[in-house]
Amino acid sequence: MGRRPPARKPSFMKILVKDFSTKLMIPPQFVKLHRGTLARRCTLRPSGTADSWRVRTKLMNNLLYFKKGWKKFAQHHSLGFGDLLVFRHAQDCEFHVDIFDKSCCCKDPVTSQNVESQKDNDSILTSTGLEKNLDPKTPALEAAEDFMASSEFPTFNRIMQPSYVGLHHGYMLIKPDFAKLHIKDRTREVKIEISGKTWTVRLRKHGSSHNLSACWTQLARENALKVGDVCVFELINAKDHTLKLSIFRSTMKIKTGRSKARSGKGLKAQSSKALTSANEFSSLSKYPSCPCLVHFTYLRGGYLQVPSAFVKQMKVTAGAKKVKLECGGKEWNALLSSHGSHRRLSHGWSALAKHNSLQIGDACVLELIHTNDAVIKITVFKSHVQHR
Known part of the structure; x- marks a missing residue:
């Protein structure tokens, strides 16, 4: 007799439409069949990485949603309208997540080492289940914050992480509050000025988030950006969306006193x-x-x-x-x-x-x-x- 195929794990699929940036509805039929194994705290494990993301569920109008923690998960993985996600229920409210883009091709995995976007309230679990303690107050960040305080222009900063300085398919997330105030919905590109050179970088919108995509990877490579470096962006010209970039290296030291x-x-x-x-x-x-x-x-x-x-x-x-x-x-x-x-x-x-x-x-x-x-x-x- 042939070997019996392994039992299929419960799973469901979601195509991202409407407002998916802050919450994601779990299909009611899946909830009905597996209500006993769904808890308020879930763990999402993106395929191709050893990372885990904590996400809480919330019942709203008799529908169950991934809520707290989902927004950061969506931003970090650049989830966009039309992307397709497959959730495979593993154990104890843990889901393995396969992420596909509009072309139905699997997206490149994005790791979460030193993820700056996770520093507020939510934590990342390592593959061993231990929480990473992220201390954002590095000398580079302190210097960047001093720089921002003295600037006369609208500013935001970003701590570089692997997905921002990757050799391929790199991107950089613009802080939502800054984008909401200063980036128009129809804007498709921005200019980044650094060391006398100007870069034209493609701007992509995913739900409520804005990413710097095409040409960002080349800019990061030519300016030797590394994980832990802090980039400060100043909006020096709002009409043509020109951002001046100042880099504060992770290796810098502040002289005490x-x-x-x-x-x-x-x-x-x-x-x-x-x-x-x-x-x-x-x-x-x-x-x-x-x-x-x-x-x-x-x-x-x-x-x-x-x-x-x-x-x-x-x-x-x-x-x-x-x-x-x-x-x-x-x-x-x-x-x-x-x-x-x-x-x-x-x-x-x-x-x-x-x-x-x-x-x-x-x-x-x-x-x-x-x-x-x-x-x-x-x-x-x-x-x-x-x-x-």
């Missing part, structure tokens, strides 16, 4: 003398001039915001203009560009700041010594030593 001393009230106290000297110097200058206090953003972001009143004397109304910066007997070619109502010195500014060892709390005086040639002389006033 210094960061606190040079932030908040400490920064104000240490920089007051430098700023006073800069104001006095500016008031005595025979050229159009303006003092600027060096913030964290101006060092990390690679630009210096210039007051509009100073720029008007250069007769720059829109677009970008090449300028020359002079400081300490050395010259740098830079770019004065427009971002909405703001004007910025970029490109050569970073090299100047590095060469002159600019620090948070230092003050600079900009003098327009040649209007036609757009030559700007910069005098630095250190917060802890004599100016030069």
